[in-house]
Amino acid sequence: MTDDSVLELRGVEKLYGETRVLGPIDFTVQKGELLTLLGPSGCGKTTTLHIIAGLVEPTVGTVTMSGRDVTNLEPPHRDMGLVFQNYALFPHKTVFDNVAFGLRMRRVGREEIRERVMRVLDVVGLPGVEQRQPHQLSGGQRQRVAVARAVVIEPQVLLLDEPLSNLDALLRKRMRLELRDIQQRLGITTVFVTHDQDEAFEMSDRVILMNRGRIEQLGSPEDLYDRPESRFAAEFIGETNLIDGKVTKANGTTVSIAVTGGAEFQAPLTNGAGAVGQEVYLMVRPERVEIARERPADAAAIGARVTKRVFSGDMLALTLTSADGLEIVSRKPSVSRYRDLEEGSDVWMMLEECRMLPRDDTAVAR
Amino acid sequence: MSGERAFSRLLLAPITLVYLLFLIAPISFFLAMSLFRYDAFELYIPTLTGENFARLVTDGYYRDIILRTLKIAFLTAAFSLLLGYPLAYFLARTKTIWRGVLMFLVIAPLMSGVIVRTYGWIILLGSEGALNRALLWTGVIAEPLKLLNTEGAVLVALVHILMPYMVFPLFSSLASQDPDVERAAGTLGAGRIRTFFEVTLPLSKAGIAMGSALVFTLAAGAVVTPALLGGKNVQMLGQQIYDLVLSTLNWPLASAIAFVLVACQFVIIGLYFRTGKAKAGVV
Numbered sequence: 001m002t003d004d005s006v007l008e009l010r011g012v013e014k015l016y017g018e019t020r021v022l023g024p025i026d027f028t029v030q031k032g033e034l035l036t037l038l039g040p041s042g043c044g045k046t047t048t049l050h051i052i053a054g055l056v057e058p059t060v061g062t063v064t065m066s067g068r069d070v071t072n073l074e075p076p077h078r079d080m081g082l083v084f085q086n087y088a089l090f091p092h093k094t095v096f097d098n099v100a101f102g103l104r105m106r107r108v109g110r111e112e113i114r115e116r117v118m119r120v121l122d123v124v125g126l127p128g129v130e131q132r133q134p135h136q137l138s139g140g141q142r143q144r145v146a147v148a149r150a151v152v153i154e155p156q157v158l159l160l161d162e163p164l165s166n167l168d169a170l171l172r173k174r175m176r177l178e179l180r181d182i183q184q185r186l187g188i189t190t191v192f193v194t195h196d197q198d199e200a201f202e203m204s205d206r207v208i209l210m211n212r213g214r215i216e217q218l219g220s221p222e223d224l225y226d227r228p229e230s231r232f233a234a235e236f237i238g239e240t241n242l243i244d245g246k247v248t249k250a251n252g253t254t255v256s257i258a259v260t261g262g263a264e265f266q267a268p269l270t271n272g273a274g275a276v277g278q279e280v281y282l283m284v285r286p287e288r289v290e291i292a293r294e295r296p297a298d299a300a301a302i303g304a305r306v307t308k309r310v311f312s313g314d315m316l317a318l319t320l321t322s323a324d325g326l327e328i329v330s331r332k333p334s335v336s337r338y339r340d341l342e343e344g345s346d347v348w349m350m351l352e353e354c355r356m357l358p359r360d361d362t363a364v365a366r
Numbered sequence: 367m368s369g370e371r372a373f374s375r376l377l378l379a380p381i382t383l384v385y386l387l388f389l390i391a392p393i394s395f396f397l398a399m400s401l402f403r404y405d406a407f408e409l410y411i412p413t414l415t416g417e418n419f420a421r422l423v424t425d426g427y428y429r430d431i432i433l434r435t436l437k438i439a440f441l442t443a444a445f446s447l448l449l450g451y452p453l454a455y456f457l458a459r460t461k462t463i464w465r466g467v468l469m470f471l472v473i474a475p476l477m478s479g480v481i482v483r484t485y486g487w488i489i490l491l492g493s494e495g496a497l498n499r500a501l502l503w504t505g506v507i508a509e510p511l512k513l514l515n516t517e518g519a520v521l522v523a524l525v526h527i528l529m530p531y532m533v534f535p536l537f538s539s540l541a542s543q544d545p546d547v548e549r550a551a552g553t554l555g556a557g558r559i560r561t562f563f564e565v566t567l568p569l570s571k572a573g574i575a576m577g578s579a580l581v582f583t584l585a586a587g588a589v590v591t592p593a594l595l596g597g598k599n600v601q602m603l604g605q606q607i608y609d610l611v612l613s614t615l616n617w618p619l620a621s622a623i624a625f626v627l628v629a630c631q632f633v634i635i636g637l638y639f640r641t642g643k644a645k646a647g648v649v
Contacts, residue, residue: 055549075552082553088546092568101564105555153554 004031006189007052007157012061014047014213022047022213024061029157030205034183034190038200039210040236045193048210049159052191053082065156076105081150082159086166087142089134095121095145096130102153120152123182140171147179151186158183160192164199176202197237201225209233225285229270231357234283241289241328242357245282247275255356257282261324263302267356281357289330290350291318291338301348302326309343316341320349393628400621410618418622428606432626435603438517439586439630442524443578446532449525450577454536455566458543472533480527484594487523488514491595515597523595524585531584532577539573540566571641579638583631603627 005028013023022044029035037045050056052063054075062071070078081102090098096117103113121127124144134142143163150158163179164172180203183190194200200207201221209216209224209232217224217233228234231242248264249256256264259282267282295301307327308319316338318330328349332338341347400418402410422428453472457465475483490496491513498510513519543566551561589604596602603623610620 053553055552074557075549076555076557078553080553082550084546084550086544086546088544088550090547090550090565092571101551101556102554105560149550149554 005029006031006066007191008062008064009048009052010062010064012048012051012058012063014044014051014056015059020213022051023058025210025213025215027208027215027218029189029191031189032187033205034180034192034203036192036194036200036204036207037210038194038197038207038236039216040195042212043210044213045195045210046161047213049082049161049191049193052157053080053159054078079156080159081153081155081157083143083146083150083161083163085162087134087146087163089142089145089149091134093134094130095126095132095134095137098134098145099130099149099152102149106153116152117148120148123151123185124148125178139167140175143167143175147182151182151188154188156189158188158190160190162193162195164194164196172199179203209236211236226353227270228283228355228357231281231359234281234355234357239286239329239331241284241286243282243284243326243328245280245356247278247280247356250276257354257356260326261302261322263300263322263324263326265300265351265354267354270356270358279359281359282351283355283357284328284351284353286317286329286331288352289320289328290352291320291330291332291341292348292350295348296350298350301350304328304347304349306341306343306345306347309341320347322349396621396624399618400625402618402621404616404618409615418618419625421619422622422626428623431601431603431606432623434517434601435586435627436630438521438524438592438600438602439582441521442528442585443532443582445521445525446529446581447536447574447578450529450532450536451574454533454540454573457533457537458540472530475527476530480590481594483527484523484591487519487526487595491519491522514595515599517596517600520592520596520600520602523591524588527591528581528584531580535576535580536570536573539570539576543569575638575641579634582634586627586630 007029008027010026011024012026014021025044025048027035037048039045047056051058054070054073054077058071062069064070065079090101093101099117099120100113103116108116117130118127121130124147126141126144126148129137129141129145134145137145143166146163147160160179164175167175176199183203192200192203204221206218206220207224208218211232216236217229219227224233224237228237228240234240234242243259245257245259245265247255248258250269252269254266254268257267257280258264265282292301295303302322304320304322304326306318307321308317310317311334314334316332316334318332318338318341319327320330321327328351330349399410401414401416402412403415403417405411422432453468457468457472488495492498493510493512493514495513497513498507501507502510547569548561548565551565552558556564586602587604588602589608592600592602593605593608603626607620607623607627610616610623
């Protein structure tokens, strides 16, 4: 445990009877960082958050906050602020009384409560609503009140349980940046739970990708996108081409992978896989599939035909099929050099930044 | 759209007719009757007079009955609330098999008639009853206690008989609370007791008002239970109306008493709707 870690989970597991819903999982959260638990529903991310908050007791393992074991502490004795998915505001109390609640429980003086509530409402961009009832507020305003109520007590850790999922698409995008801004201004250590990859990427310092109760991969958004370590990680985050292939050469740091039709591609060695003869996946992100009209100097270019063209405004998705039946999707900005590509156009494709992924892995259930 | 509305109005026609014939008409009838003059031979003489109401205020006998009825109805509601709230709370929060078992026990009394249940209490409370025998046998008392024909007996039985009317509104308002709201109070530093008084109790206000209004009005109008368990010692308004209509044949006075009873009940229901309206906006 480093000096900067505020929260640490070690060997945490949750079993309901014989059914293991979580773990074992281990991770630490550094002071001031925003760490996201990302994954499909049922992956254990909310259970993890509830274990941190003290709402669920882990079957095994410990939760440590700033060096103190809090595993068996009830929620009121943990120093955490939790923002619920449905906000869980007190419907019978005014905005002021909602936000003041945690301070009253801590026996803060009236004057100070007043001052701190007003200040935090200002921080979340809601001045002047303190006398309203929650039902008189819009969804976005309620969300801010919930954040204000959780941060006004200046908890060591702020926990956010899918706080944006009940907002409409436009507001959700704006609140992402705003939440991140509030979090950074207050410098508050935060654990954020979401199933939305865009949210996770735009807001987080680090992301934990979870699957079936386990940590699939932990890293910065760039790590997860550029260097997925499993088929699940590659498919859950962003779009991806997965091509069946076989390792033909291995030389320390890179491998050669042969795919349908015999074309070979270079990829860096990933987590242990890569013995010669091994069946693997070749992975390439669609925006990293380059397209040329004329045969390029690059020897690895493969001749192909556009077999499908989907226009979505800013982007074009082009399905390219080689003479050998290799089918790869390329995503390109809809600028003139790509826009006049039609179904049936003959092109050359070049696969850049290929990755190798092991086969013994499950597909992501979407 | 208008066809749909016409259809829903048509559906309301039978119940409207029933209410008009059997609620509005009788109430209007006894309201008018309460203002008529009593006559031993004619039953009543249709000349307007306030003497029936005056008698309820000036005649100590009737005044006592009115006050006793209000007191017993109030106490019944209060005790039902105190005893029913923990039960409703448990029912609303438990996920175990107890929920089904206790729910059945709460409903079960409704399946037997009020007279059966009242006789049950007579068996328990009589001077030869189970309770007295047990106390005599254990030596706690030397002489049988006089339990029947007391206000206490009426109160205990009314609380028992009317308990489901308290528990169900409380249960439904407690069960419909978002459990995350209590959890939120916990994460903000409130212990279980603080959470109850700050969050759970105020959020169940509608259930408290509904249950109390129901139990109060039903207790104030009770006839059989006070008659059998209270006897002549514990006269309540319901029996008085019954006696005046069937034995004394003083219909105008009976109507005046009925009017007082209905007025009390309307006040209570009115109070309920005021709290209900305040709640309705909160979702």
